[in-house]
Amino acid sequence: MTQPLLQLEQVSKSFYTRPTAPYELFRWRRPARLSAVEQLDLTVYRGETLCVVGESGCGKSTMARLVMGLLHPDEGQINYAGQRIDHLKRHDRLAYRRRMQMIFQDPYTALNPRLTVLHCLLEPLLYHQPQLTEQEALEQVFQQLLAVGIDPALGQRFPHQLSSGQRQRLNIARALSVKPEFIVADEPLSALDVSIQAQILNLLQDTANQQNLTFLFFTHNLAVVEHIADRVAVMYEGRLCELTSSRNLFKHPRHPYTQALLEAMPQLTTSPQQGAKLMGDVPSRLQRPLGCSLQDRCPYANERCRHQVPTLFSHTDGGQTACHALQEGRIKP
Numbered sequence: 001m002t003q004p005l006l007q008l009e010q011v012s013k014s015f016y017t018r019p020t021a022p023y024e025l026f027r028w029r030r031p032a033r034l035s036a037v038e039q040l041d042l043t044v045y046r047g048e049t050l051c052v053v054g055e056s057g058c059g060k061s062t063m064a065r066l067v068m069g070l071l072h073p074d075e076g077q078i079n080y081a082g083q084r085i086d087h088l089k090r091h092d093r094l095a096y097r098r099r100m101q102m103i104f105q106d107p108y109t110a111l112n113p114r115l116t117v118l119h120c121l122l123e124p125l126l127y128h129q130p131q132l133t134e135q136e137a138l139e140q141v142f143q144q145l146l147a148v149g150i151d152p153a154l155g156q157r158f159p160h161q162l163s164s165g166q167r168q169r170l171n172i173a174r175a176l177s178v179k180p181e182f183i184v185a186d187e188p189l190s191a192l193d194v195s196i197q198a199q200i201l202n203l204l205q206d207t208a209n210q211q212n213l214t215f216l217f218f219t220h221n222l223a224v225v226e227h228i229a230d231r232v233a234v235m236y237e238g239r240l241c242e243l244t245s246s247r248n249l250f251k252h253p254r255h256p257y258t259q260a261l262l263e264a265m266p267q268l269t270t271s272p273q274q275g276a277k278l279m280g281d282v283p284s285r286l287q288r289p290l291g292c293s294l295q296d297r298c299p300y301a302n303e304r305c306r307h308q309v310p311t312l313f314s315h316t317d318g319g320q321t322a323c324h325a326l327q328e329g330r331i332k333p
C-alpha cells in the first residue's frame with residue numbers, strides 16, 4: 001500500500017446559490033457563494049480502502065463527484081495514476097471510465113429509467129468489452145446479479161419496478177461488472193437494510209481482495225467504517241480535520257470533532273466521557289467564519305483558531321490532524 005493511485009492537491013469547489021424567494025424582491029442581490037470543499041489534500045494508495053466520514057452537507061458527495069470528473073474543481077488538481085485528470089475533456093476521460101466507477105448515493109437517479117435491469121448491466125459491459133459474445137455477456141450479468149442478491153428473474157423490470165434496496169444493489173452490480181480498479185462509493189449502503197448491508201459489504205470486500213480494488217468510501221455510518229476501512233478521513237464543513245488509520249481513529253481519536261463524532265455512537269467508544277463536548281450547532285455554509293470552522297463549538301478554541309485556518313500536521317504514529325489546540329499541546333495528542 002505504498003503506491004499513490006489518486007491524489008487531490010489543494011482542491012476547492014464552491015457553488016453559487018440564488019437568493020431565496022420571493023426572487024423578484026432580491027433579484028439585485030449577488031448570488032451567495034457556498035464553499036462545498038476547501039483545500040482538500042488527500043492521497044489514496046493502490047489497494048487500500050479509504051473511508052471519508054462527516055456530517056450531512058460537509059462535502060462528501062461533492063468530493064466524490066470531483067474525483068469522478070462530474071464536477072470540475074475551482075482550484076487545485078486531481079491526479080490519477082500519475083496523470084492529471086481534473087481538466088480532461090469528455091472524450092479524453094473515456095479512458096478512465098472503465099478504470100474508475102462510482103456507486104451513487106441516490107440509486108434511483110443513477111439508473112436510466114428506460115433500461116431494464118438486464119440492459120442496465122449489459123450496456124456498460126458490452127461498451128467496454130465489445131469482444132464478448134451475447135451469451136458470455138449474459139452469463140456475466142447473471143453472475144453479477146446473483147452476487148448482489150438480485151434474482152435474475154427480475155431482469156426485465158425497469159428501475160421504478162424495483163425496491164430502493166434492489167436499485168442500489170443494481171448500481172453496485174453495474175459498477176463491479178466492468179471490473180474497475182478504483183471505486184468511489186458514495187453512501188452505497190444507506191438505502192439497504194442491515195442484513196443486506198452485511199451481504200453487500202462482504203461482497204465489496206471479497207471483490208476488493210480478489211481484484212486488488214481501491215476504494216474511496218463515503219459514509220456517515222461508523223460501524224461500516226470500522227468494518228472495512230484501512231484509513232479514515234474525517235471531514236467537517238468541507239475541510240479535512242483528521243486523517244489516520246482506522247485502528248487509531250477508534251482507539252485514539254485526536255481531533256475534537258472526531259471525538260464528538262465517536263461519542264455520538266456510545267457503543268463504539270470505550271471511554272464515552274473523555275472526548276470533547278461540542279457546543280451549539282453547525283454554522284451556516286454561506287457565512288463561513290475566518291479561521292477554524294469548528295471555533296464556535298470547540299471548548300479549546302482561542303484567538304488563533306478564530307483567525308487562522310488550521311492545516312494538517314503529522315503525529316508520530318503517522319496520523320494527521322488539522323487543529324491548533326493539538327499542535328500547541330493545549331489538547332494532549
Ligand SMILES: Nc1ncnc2c1ncn2[C@@H]1O[C@H](COP(=O)(O)OP(=O)(O)OP(=O)(O)O)[C@@H](O)[C@H]1O
Binds near residue numbers: 017036056060105285
Ligand atoms: N449543485 C449544487 N448547487 C449548490 N449547492 C450545492 C450543490 N451541490 C451541493 N451543494 C451544497 O454543498 C454542500 C455539500 O453538499 P454535499 O452533497 O457534498 O454534502 P454531503 O456531505 O454529501 O451530504 P450528505 O451526507 O447529506 O449526502 C451542501 O451545503 C449542499 O447544499
Ligand SMILES: [Mg+2]
Binds near residue numbers: 061062186187
Ligand atoms: Mg452526499
